[in-house]
Amino acid sequence: MQLQFPLQFEKVNSKKVSDFILEQLEEAIILKELLSEEQLPTERELATIFNASRLAVREALGQLEANGLIEKRVGAKGGTFVLPVTMNSHRRTKKEIEREWDKMLKVFEFRMLIEPEAAFLAAGRITPEELEQLQELLDMSRAEDCPRELFRALDVKFHLNIAKSSNNLYFEKAVRQIRTQINPALDLMPYNHEIRSVNCENHSLLLEAIQARDAGLSKEIMRQHIAKSAEAIYTRVFDGGERG
Known part of the structure; x- marks a missing residue:
């Protein structure tokens, strides 16, 4: 042939x-x-x-x-x-995100498939040591004196650690790829007490579901969390506003 x-x-x-x-x-x-x-x-x-x-x-x-x-x-x-990545993100990435919004939408679609499934698997496979690490990251992000750049770093690590806890290297690599694409957009987000409180509450609910080994709930909380993140990025990029 x-x-x-x-x-x-x-x-x-x-x-x-x-x-x-x-x-x-x-x-x-x-x-x-x-x-x-x-x-x-x-x-x-x-x-x-x-x-x-x-x-x-x-x-x-x-x-x-x-x-x-x-x-x-x-x-x-x-x-x-x-x-600090956030120091120059406003001039380095906003126009790029606007120009490549179709590509960003595809990343959001990919994320909506990958991260909820990673949370689903993590709920069944995570070790006590990995649960402790997630709790430590959450506690650090709740500190009143947590600076913007450290808070962003803790957020990334929280999501990467959940992917790693899926005990599936393909999910871990996929989340790394996703976060590399969306982090510059997330770095455009304002930083204040309200933003931090909402993010920490979402992470707390997700951690509780994973600790309870509730795979279905873990998947749904992650799905809602990243859907709100995508909506916030859209609002920030296209509606503008002062940086927080």
């Missing part, structure tokens, strides 16, 4: 080494795995970590700096430091 071309093959991608480094560092910053004011390793150390040349590392860092994600500082306490 002769194959009929063209089949749906991907075209060859001539991506540079620096682009691979950029993507990994950018993902770690967007997912708050590298926090604000955290110092990155030196170019030499990063070259060793990525098994790449210092030139490739330098190109990646230059792009991260241009994107407003890192800052190079000189002096006795100099080095390369992560900047």
